Amino acid sequence: MSEEKKNEINKIELRSEEFQEVLGSVPPWILRWGITIVAIAVVILLIGSAVFKYPEIITSKIVLTGSTPPASIMAKTTGKLNELYVHDNQQVKVGDYLAVIENSGNTKDILILKEYLASIDLYSDTIYVLPPKYLKLGNLQTNYSSFYLTLFEYTEYKRLEYLSTKTGILRERIVQYESQRNNLIKQKGIVANQLIIAKNQFQRDSILNKKGVISNDEFEGANSQYLQSLLSYENICSSIDNAEIQIGQMKESLYDTNYQDIEKENKLITQLKTYVNQLQAELQQWELNYVLVAPIDGEVTFTKYWSINQNVMGGEEILNIIPSNEINFLGKASLPIAGSGRVEIGQKVNIRFDNFPDNEFGIIRGVVKNISLVPVTTNEMPEYTVEIDLPNELMTTYNKKLPYLPKMTGTADIITKDISALERFIMPLRKAITEGMQ
Numbered sequence: 001m002s003e004e005k006k007n008e009i010n011k012i013e014l015r016s017e018e019f020q021e022v023l024g025s026v027p028p029w030i031l032r033w034g035i036t037i038v039a040i041a042v043v044i045l046l047i048g049s050a051v052f053k054y055p056e057i058i059t060s061k062i063v064l065t066g067s068t069p070p071a072s073i074m075a076k077t078t079g080k081l082n083e084l085y086v087h088d089n090q091q092v093k094v095g096d097y098l099a100v101i102e103n104s105g106n107t108k109d110i111l112i113l114k115e116y117l118a119s120i121d122l123y124s125d126t127i128y129v130l131p132p133k134y135l136k137l138g139n140l141q142t143n144y145s146s147f148y149l150t151l152f153e154y155t156e157y158k159r160l161e162y163l164s165t166k167t168g169i170l171r172e173r174i175v176q177y178e179s180q181r182n183n184l185i186k187q188k189g190i191v192a193n194q195l196i197i198a199k200n201q202f203q204r205d206s207i208l209n210k211k212g213v214i215s216n217d218e219f220e221g222a223n224s225q226y227l228q229s230l231l232s233y234e235n236i237c238s239s240i241d242n243a244e245i246q247i248g249q250m251k252e253s254l255y256d257t258n259y260q261d262i263e264k265e266n267k268l269i270t271q272l273k274t275y276v277n278q279l280q281a282e283l284q285q286w287e288l289n290y291v292l293v294a295p296i297d298g299e300v301t302f303t304k305y306w307s308i309n310q311n312v313m314g315g316e317e318i319l320n321i322i323p324s325n326e327i328n329f330l331g332k333a334s335l336p337i338a339g340s341g342r343v344e345i346g347q348k349v350n351i352r353f354d355n356f357p358d359n360e361f362g363i364i365r366g367v368v369k370n371i372s373l374v375p376v377t378t379n380e381m382p383e384y385t386v387e388i389d390l391p392n393e394l395m396t397t398y399n400k401k402l403p404y405l406p407k408m409t410g411t412a413d414i415i416t417k418d419i420s421a422l423e424r425f426i427m428p429l430r431k432a433i434t435e436g437m438q
Contacts, residue, residue, distance in 0.1 A: 058343060062331045062411065075316050076288060081310050082309075083097075091300075106138075112131065120276065170250050178247060188237065191229070198222075198230075204222075296323055342417060347417075351388070356402055368414065
């Protein structure tokens with residue numbers, strides 16, 4: 001190898017050693033800045049994880065209802081639909097008949113009786129108009145027959161007024177006897193004066209007869225006149241006593257007649273009240289068993305198609321009535337026990353209804369209004385009932401007004417308290433440390 005090549009190789013080796021020396025020693029300022037940047041990054045990360053908070057979302061099933069929920073009308077008895085009075089979307093009032101299930105009574109006849117019983121006044125002085133005698137009332141027939149006979153007897157009693165007429169006659173006779181007694185009392189005074197005169201004449205004639213001034217015949221005539229006057233006085237006193245007795249007897253008869261009148265009327269009224277109460281109770285039972293009655297004002301909506309003579313089963317839902325008054329919407333969510341402690345009153349809720357996809361219609365905003373204290377077991381899973389208020393009613397985040405459909409279902413995302421990422425990282429560590437120390 002030539003001398004020149006050896007020199008070049010030595011120079012290359014020297015440069016390599018210098019280069020390795022430069023690479024092997026890191027400048028101090030690079031270390032300082034590197035550590036500083038890493039420390040700042042860690043601090044920023046810690047601060048960010050402590051400051052940045054996000055909530056836990058608890059999802060549950062929700063059913064939409066209202067302050068006055070729809071009324072579910074169910075058949076109480078198995079049988080055929082004998083009469084159907086309403087159609088879908090028809091407005092009804094509370095108490096309206098919706099349908100009648102087949103039974104042994106005639107609905108029109110029973111309604112005639114119901115209206116009659118509502119109008120009857122047992123304490124009225126007017127004569128009643130009798131209801132139709134022959135009504136087909138089924139189980140009400142026996143009591144109605146007894147009621148009709150008693151009512152007929154009462155109307156005849158009020159119409160004829162036998163006891164009232166009798167009391168009127170007795171009062172007239174009492175007045176007549178009292179007038180006769182008063183006349184006798186007046187006559188008694190006259191007869192008493194005549195008796196005094198006859199007695200005085202008799203006493204004078206007795207003295208004159210003893211002195212021989214008048215004959216015995218004249219004396220006996222005076223004596224006879226005196227005795228006749230005395231007899232007349234006794235007779236009129238006896239007549240007055242008889243009149244008093246007659247008046248007393250008639251007053252007693254009047255009292256008895258009045259008592260019989262009151263007793264008779266009270267007895268008939270009591271019987272009628274008993275029959276009316278029994279019939280009204282049987283009417284209520286008939287309605288409960290065979291009649292579908294509207295419990296609220298609202299709009300009829302059928303669960304399926306129904307027609308006359310169609311069979312229904314006891315306990316089967318026939319229709320629903322949606323309240324016609326202003327509805328305060330309310331959501332009822334079923335909250336699983338797991339994580340339920342995070343849910344609090346006032347927390348926001350995002351609601352998505354199954355009928356209306358949220359990507360097209362948007363979501364409904366709600367607020368937790370109430371949480372049940374005791375869970376209810378449904379489908380073998382205990383759940384709390386959460387009431388969710390809808391401040392904007394059914395207005396979505398896309399400014400679309402959703403129509404109200406009874407018992408709409410969906411999902412409710414309950415937005416719980418915000419927790420930072422740092423807290424979420426520390427929680428399992430704290431749990432492990434706490435459990436490890438026990």
